[in-house]
Amino acid sequence: MVLKYLLIILLLVHSGVLLACDPDSKPEEIFTSLHTLAFSPGVVTLAANMALLQGLPLPTTWESVTANDLPAATSELDTQLFRTLLPVFGGLADKLQEDLAGRVILNASPVLIRAFRNALQSGSWQTLVVQVSVPMSGKVVVYRKNGKIEFIDEIDSTLNFSLTSAWPPVLFKHVRIWDRHGMIFAWPEDETVISEGVVSAQ
Amino acid sequence: MKFYRHDTACALLLSLSLLLIFSGQALADNIGTVRYVEVIAAHPRMLNFDFTVSRFKDGPSAQVPLEQLQERGRQLQARLQELNSLSSESIADLEKSLAASSKNKKAAEKDFWAEKEKLDRELEGVRDEIAANIAAMEFGGRTIETLILPEASQIMTDVGAAISNAARARNCSMVLTVPSPVLFEGNSDNWIEEGYATHLRQPGPYGHELMQRWVAASDRIVARLGDQINLLHPVITDSIDITADAIKLLTQPARKGGSSRK
Numbered sequence: 001m002v003l004k005y006l007l008i009i010l011l012l013v014h015s016g017v018l019l020a021c022d023p024d025s026k027p028e029e030i031f032t033s034l035h036t037l038a039f040s041p042g043v044v045t046l047a048a049n050m051a052l053l054q055g056l057p058l059p060t061t062w063e064s065v066t067a068n069d070l071p072a073a074t075s076e077l078d079t080q081l082f083r084t085l086l087p088v089f090g091g092l093a094d095k096l097q098e099d100l101a102g103r104v105i106l107n108a109s110p111v112l113i114r115a116f117r118n119a120l121q122s123g124s125w126q127t128l129v130v131q132v133s134v135p136m137s138g139k140v141v142v143y144r145k146n147g148k149i150e151f152i153d154e155i156d157s158t159l160n161f162s163l164t165s166a167w168p169p170v171l172f173k174h175v176r177i178w179d180r181h182g183m184i185f186a187w188p189e190d191e192t193v194i195s196e197g198v199v200s201a202q
Numbered sequence: 203m204k205f206y207r208h209d210t211a212c213a214l215l216l217s218l219s220l221l222l223i224f225s226g227q228a229l230a231d232n233i234g235t236v237r238y239v240e241v242i243a244a245h246p247r248m249l250n251f252d253f254t255v256s257r258f259k260d261g262p263s264a265q266v267p268l269e270q271l272q273e274r275g276r277q278l279q280a281r282l283q284e285l286n287s288l289s290s291e292s293i294a295d296l297e298k299s300l301a302a303s304s305k306n307k308k309a310a311e312k313d314f315w316a317e318k319e320k321l322d323r324e325l326e327g328v329r330d331e332i333a334a335n336i337a338a339m340e341f342g343g344r345t346i347e348t349l350i351l352p353e354a355s356q357i358m359t360d361v362g363a364a365i366s367n368a369a370r371a372r373n374c375s376m377v378l379t380v381p382s383p384v385l386f387e388g389n390s391d392n393w394i395e396e397g398y399a400t401h402l403r404q405p406g407p408y409g410h411e412l413m414q415r416w417v418a419a420s421d422r423i424v425a426r427l428g429d430q431i432n433l434l435h436p437v438i439t440d441s442i443d444i445t446a447d448a449i450k451l452l453t454q455p456a457r458k459g460g461s462s463r464k
Contacts, residue, residue: 064308101300103311139315147301149293154315 030115030128039077040108042136042157045179047082049157050140051089056151057142058090059100067106078106100150102142109135117167126167134159156180234374234444236365244449245357255344263350266343271335278332285325292317360452368447377444 050056065082067075082104090096112133117126135158142151157179164174177185242248250259257263292314299310338345369377 063304064311066308103307105311105315141296141300141311143297143300147297147299149297149300152293152296 028117030117032112032114034110034112036071036074036110039074039081040106040134040136041111042108042134042159043078043081043106044085045134045159046106046136046138046155046157047085047089049155050086050138051093051095053155056095056140057097057100058086058093058095059102059142060087060090060096060098061101062086062104063101064103065106066104067108074108075106078108082106099145100142101145102140104141105139107137107139111135127173128165128167128169130163130165132161134161159184233441234369234372234377235380235441236368236377236443236448237445238361238365238379240445241361241365241448241452242357244452245360246453247353247357255342257345257350258353261353263345263353265345266338268339268343271339271343275332275335275339278328278335282325282328282332285321285328289318289321289325292321361448364448364451365444367451368444371447372442372444374442374444378441380445 050058062083065079067078087096112131112135114129114131116129118129137154137156137158139154140151141149143149160176160178162174162176163172164176165172175185175187176183247258250261251257252259252265255265257265259265296310296314299306365377
């Protein structure tokens with residue numbers, strides 16, 4: 001009830017808010033920023049993906065783990081994290097094999113955070129979309145000690161997260177988590193169609 | 203549907219007759235008539251129009267011979283095989299490097315991924331070309347409709363300009379299109395009349411939808427060129443038939459005022 005009154009007062013006194021609620025106004029980017037963290041959170045998703053991927057046997061130790069496109073300190077942390085996580089996830093998935101060796105080149109990019117206003121297809125109120133993308137891919141070679149390659153491919157485990165709310169943000173409408181293979185989590189569940197805001201955010 | 207059209211046509215002719223009776227003979231000499239379909243067919247570019255496939259025989263919209271597409275398909279398959287074998291070879295090379303001393307492994311790994319990226323890009327391009335080639339063969343070598351639209355649009359503009367100029371030369375303040383003597387069927391091609399009506403209302407570029415219908419139904423033009431009778435003559439006894447003038451302007455561009463593109 002209090003929120004309702006607050007909203008009514010805001011609408012009456014603040015012309016900026018009135019403009020923001022204009023359904024005809026074009027999508028407007030509020031901000032876009034790139035963040036380089038101390039370590040790349042994408043390493044966790046890559047390790048999890050590799051443990052879950054069918055037909056990818058995992059070595060107990062990795063012969064070489066290198067990282068591209070990031071400062072040396074971040075690269076070091078990423079490689080250490082990868083070397084630590086893979087045996088754990090591999091053990092949980094029961095995919096570790098002693099006679100294998102592996103090489104991986106990690107390719108992490110800064111985390112992208114975007115916020116923008118957009119109109120729903122149904123019109124009327126605009127939405128606020130906050131999107132976070134954690135890009136990460138790994139060029140993986142798993143081979144036997146004699147050199148025979150068991151698996152070789154580039155695995156893209158970029159993870160995207162989006163939160164769609166009404167504008168002004170008083171009501172959350174959608175939460176989506178997806179990767180390049182499709183939707184991982186969606187709330188509400190019954191709405192399988194990705195909202196316009198999420199599509200334009202991709 | 204036929205009854206409806208018949209009734210509509212009768213009503214139109216009747217109202218036209220009444221209009222002329224009341225307005226007197228003074229206006230008759232200012233009214234021109236044109237057999238629109240005939241003027242379109244007389245356009246120089248229409249000589250190269252293949253009605254069986256609804257495409258021009260030359261230019262960007264020309265039908266591609268199936269043999270040419272098959273040959274292209276063979277070339278693309280050969281290139282695909284070549285790229286696949288190159289990919290297998292590079293994996294085999296990497297395997298050899300991995301089996302050898304650990305010294306060169308890093309360089310071999312780097313080279314492999316760089317080459318793979320290049321090969322993957324090329325493979326994707328070849329696969330896309332193969333898909334496009336297969337699609338073209340499925341349509342018997344016929345090109346997509348959008349390729350004909352610029353030329354169709356140009357023809358309509360030229361025809362419109364020729365008719366306008368012919369009408370101006372004969373001092374016609376109004377030009378009526380001669381209705382088709384062929385009865386409309388279920389899938390009638392009244393787009394010709396619609397096109398002309400659009401031209402009269404708003405001369406200039408036509409919508410893509412109209413152009414698409416122009417292309418789709420163009421094979422039916424020929425059937426209507428047989429016995430073109432000026433059905434308006436009994437009604438507008440003193441009207442001027444400007445069809446021949448318009449055709450002359452279209453086919454003799456040196457006289458100027460006909461086609462807008464020489």
